[in-house]
Amino acid sequence: MNATAPPGEAAMPSDAEFSALAEPFRTELLAHCYRMLGSIHDAEDLVQETYLRAWRAFDRFEGRSSVRRWLYKIATMACLTALETRSRRPLPSGLGAPSDDHRVAVSARETAVAWLQPVPDALVGTDDPAAVVTARSTVRLAFIAALQLLSARQRAVLTLRDVLAFRTAEVAAMLDTTAAAVDSALRRARSRLAEAHGALEDLAEPDEEVRRTLLDGYVEAFTRADPDALLRLLRADVEMEMPPTPTWFTGQEAVVGFLAHRILRRNRWHLVPTRANGQPALVAYACVGEGRYEAYGVQVLTLRQGRIARITAFNDPSLVPVFGLAPVLVRGMTDGQR
Incomplete structure (x- = not known):
């Protein structure tokens, strides 16, 4: 596997050899680190660290496990180490009760809180039309928010077993523990997840035509500042949250x-x-002003039964470049011309 090294020196892996074996797993490892950490910025950093650690250790890889499982072990251990000094990443709905009155005083932005972040589908491979619903469901906001309530090790066990379908013995080897310990942690994680997540939401999106009509209608109503048009798109029990603002709302009237x-x-x-x-x-x-638009954030919509059930507005301009878009747009018409 390695080039011949001078006596007394360790052979370093060929970059081409390492890349050919390891790079195909980068996208799924990013999704894994995102599930563990709840932050796309942190996940990207940990994937970079994973590949650096793997490259440095490649000459000692003996092929006793698959390259994929070996990389997941490195990534998971890196995430667990990182989580030792980091608190969970919540959404406002995980910290307090909603308001059903839009006239309440809105809390100031809590910039000291490390909030949950969204992840672009393109980065974690769920933008592929062939991706099945169950694959997409493992990065949905509700699921990621629920994962944050688990301990770091429970999070690791549940994602490795239930999301990635590694066998118990494989997970035990990855985490340097016993099969009995994995089974015990998995039972606790499943119980806690069911308690936190409640009844699983309907994960089936409307068909493409209905989805496109809803999205186009939302964009039109929002950009034209038409609350009546927005009202027709929302479920009666719609919810809206806006990290980093702790205040959040429930019900059509409030939203x-x-x-x-x-x-x-x-x-x-x-x-x-x-x-x-x-x-x-x-x-x-x-x-x-003057046709200049500055990045404000990312809104993620949860659709259910042909209506918008939740608006999660991540009001963080630093997320916009992650989605491949510029921080500033200049449009052809000024406000006075529109």
């Missing part, structure tokens, strides 16, 4: 009232459709 009085009246918006977490999403830009 539409908040948008109408505090969002749509204050800015003109430009929304760019995309996909995140296996769900429809939009990159939001706010107009700052």
